[in-house]
Amino acid sequence: MNYSGIIFDLDGTLLDTLQDLTNSVNHALSTCGYPIRTLLEIQNFVGNGVAKLIERAVPPNLTQVEYEHCLLLFRSHYMQHMYDTTKPYDGILSSLSELHADGYYLAVVSNKLDAAVCKLNELFFKKFISVAIGTPQDAKKPNPSCVFTAAKQLHLPISSCIYVGDSEVDIQTAKNANIPCIGVAWGFRGRTYLEEHHADYVIDSPKELRQLLAKI
Secondary structure (H helix, E strand, O other), rough: OOOOOEEOEEOOOEEHHHHHHHHHHHHHHHHHOOOOOOOOHHHHHHHOOOHHHHHHHHHOOHHHHHHHHHHHHHHHHHHHHOOOOOOEOOOOOHHHHHHHOOEEEEEEOOOOOOHHHHHHHHEEEEEOOOEEEEHHHHHOOOOOHHHHHHHHHHHHHHHHHHEEOHHHHHHHHHHHHHOOOOEEEOOOOOOOHHOOOOEEEEOOOOOHHHHHHHHH
């Protein structure tokens, strides 16, 4: 089947955001007097949105008020520092440029805050990606609703779209939307993990995306 729409995850797929996320989590944790987390721990915590990220990062048995205060500190810091070290993975910009020139319609659907998704897309990808959506708390991936919204905003049937992501959340999101998922091995989980979680395809570099799409 020929696909005309490509819907991307953001963190771990298009952008390496891990250091900025870690810095903002640890700012919130240290401000509250809690132990900070390593880069690897944060890498394993991401994928389900910032509320879940902070829930996983804070000590157990916090009150709801304590948790929400830490979440607020994270959000405030991250909105100011999301550009400090974040950048596209090597080869992403050239790959998006080629796909855009080929006539593919491109979108981003992320579990990040909508404001952050829109800002990051505006900074890095606005020449190529016309639709950028962050998901509300009650519709986080793997809920496919924002994938359907992205397809609608691209003016495409969902059946003509394919999803590209780096985690089990992305694989399940695609399955819930009844579309294939291309897993990217350069992201936060790696090839073996993606294969074990039954991604339909796995690629090791951005340049392989165009090659794969030409075959399927």
